[in-house]
């Protein structure tokens with residue numbers, strides 16, 4: 001009887017675990033975001049921003065939500081480190097792509113990288129959230145401006161491909177993905193918008209196609 005009740009209790013209180021990867025260019029604020037999430041959702045505060053160094057490899061953080069554990073993998077964004085990202089694609093349940101909305105000069109580089117992520121076959125059906133970070137800065141582009149910047153960049157890319165200057169592949173699924181892309185504004189530094197982003201992830205991982213794949 002004891003074992004039966006114990007088993008029932010374990011069944012009723014079990015938590016499903018989901019993996020979320022945080023990617024984006026170096027300096028976008030990924031680790032600042034992860035540490036902010038730790039501060040907001042765990043008993044152990046995350047590192048303060050002035051103690052955070054560029055990531056060489058990965059950082060990990062786990063948070064517990066109702067019936068759910070989210071495991072975050074913050075991956076280094078420097079050019080030479082980006083090649084490790086695809087190793088995480090097969091097992092993740094959601095992707096967060098962080099852009100520095102203040103750094104207009106590197107937006108184009110960011111979109112190139114983002115575009116590669118969008119077309120990676122392993123994560124085509126996985127929920128993807130674009131975060132426009134550094135909204136605390138007065139120079140930062142708004143969520144609407146970031147979305148518009150990406151759409152304009154994408155149109156230019158398609159047009160130059162049509163003129164024969166690049167890869168002409170314009171997959172239908174990519175267009176659909178862009179049309180339904182969720183973009184949210186946050187300040188990892190001040191914490192604004194972070195709980196809204198975590199709420200989005202909490203809801204979306206429950207419906208992630210990968211959920212049913214698991215043993």
Ligand SMILES: Nc1nc2c(ncn2[C@@H]2O[C@H](COP(=O)(O)OP(=O)(O)OP(=O)(O)O)[C@@H](O)[C@H]2O)c(=O)[nH]1
Nearest residue numbers: 026027028029030031032054055077134187188189
């Ligand atoms: N103003 C402002 N600065 C931020 C914010 N988030 C991060 N930063 C700053 O941006 C710089 C880079 O932050 P990181 O969190 O180390 O960036 P990262 O994306 O992890 O960079 P890599 O580890 O190199 O990939 C630091 O100086 C942060 O303090 C923010 O919301 N607002």
Ligand SMILES: [Mg+2]
Nearest residue numbers: 030031054055
């Ligand atoms: Mg980092």
